[in-house]
Amino acid sequence: MSDADTKARGVKRVLRAMDTSDGAGVSLKRSIGSPQLDMLDPFLMLDSISTDNADDYIAGFPEHPHRGFETVTYMVEGAMGHKDSIGSEGVLRSGGVQWMTAGSGIIHSETPKQENGLLQGFQLWINLPAKDKMIDPRYQNIEAPDVPEIAVSDGVDLRLVAGEMFGKTGPINGISTDPVFVDVKLDAGAEISIPIPEGHAGVVYVFIGDAVIAGKDVPTHHLAVLRNGNSVTLKGGEDGGRMLVIAARPLHEQVVRYGPFVMSSKQELMQAFDDFQNGRFVRKAVS
Structure with a gap:
């Protein structure tokens, strides 16, 4: 891409993540899915956990349902076990990611x-297109060594x-919204343009x-919402910084949701509750 073709993204707004809790009392910071930013099509929620106090996380997230969207769990540090109704079970460890449709x-x-x-880690919720909301569930479990690490230049690691x-x-x-998800670590003053x-x-x-x-200062636990363009320039702050860059194609579809169900109409939402309550909820997983 030539300089003439580069359309750098600016920052539309900067939001401080909101302190909240979920599951059985796990302490979180929520930046998408909060009163400040209900959603950013196709993103429905972005939660961050970062604590060394076991009381903040030990209770975990007991059994709960999902329908109509994708969850992305990215583990920066630590170990989180998962188990589900279609027979999948394992442990997500430092540097690993689970992309669950x-x-x-x-x-x-x-x-x-x-x-x-x-x-320390993240969970991101991404909407599914209406045509895909009732597809069979599938997992992509990626171990840390299988995530490419790129040393672009001195002080820049992706x-x-x-x-x-x-x-x-x-x-x-195979994700319909064509996502970008990159963990960027920058030394103080180090700079990179991410496509x-x-x-x-x-x-x-x-x-x-x-x-x-x-060009805008963004502190820890803040979210920068980007304007349109084909790249964004990042620079490490005074003590350096680490950040997630996340992007995906908007769906421009109606969203009707309540809790763990994200559908395209009120009728579909009511059907999700009815299916769950009457044992018609789970289909087989795609291997």
Whole structure:
């Protein structure tokens, strides 16, 4: 891409993540799905957990259902077990990612596999197109060594979960919203331009240190909502910074949701509750 073709994204707004809790009392910071930003098509929710106090996370997330969307769990530090109604079970460890397409329905639980130490990670909810809401569920479980690490230049280190950049392709595939998901670590003053497809909704969430995003200072636990363009310039703050760059193609479809069900009409939403209550919720998983 030549300089003439580059359309750098600016920052539309910067939001401080809201302190909240979910599951059985797990302490979280929520930046999408909050009163400040209900959703950003196709993103429905972005939660961050970062604590070394076991009381904040030990109770985990007991069994709960999902239908009509995708959940992305990215573990920065720690170990989280998962188990579900279609027979999947395992442990997500530092650097790993689980991309779960809930589709027609799944019931699962997430339980910390540690009793002390730092637990740090994210969960992102992404809407499914109306035509895909009732597809069979599937998992993409990616271990840390399978996530490409890219040392672009001195002081710039990337972990590419989804998307294509700098000659690498992330391991996540077959997602209808064509997502970009990259973990960016920058030393103080180090700078990088991250490509993002034009037209995609895009955000940057700073979770360690601080950063300058498209010329705007963004502190820890703040979300920068990006304007349109095909790239965003990131620079490490005074003490360096670490951040997620996330983008995906908007669906421009009606969203009718309540709790763990995200559908396209009130009728479909009521059907989800009826199916769940009457044992018609879970289909087989696609291997």
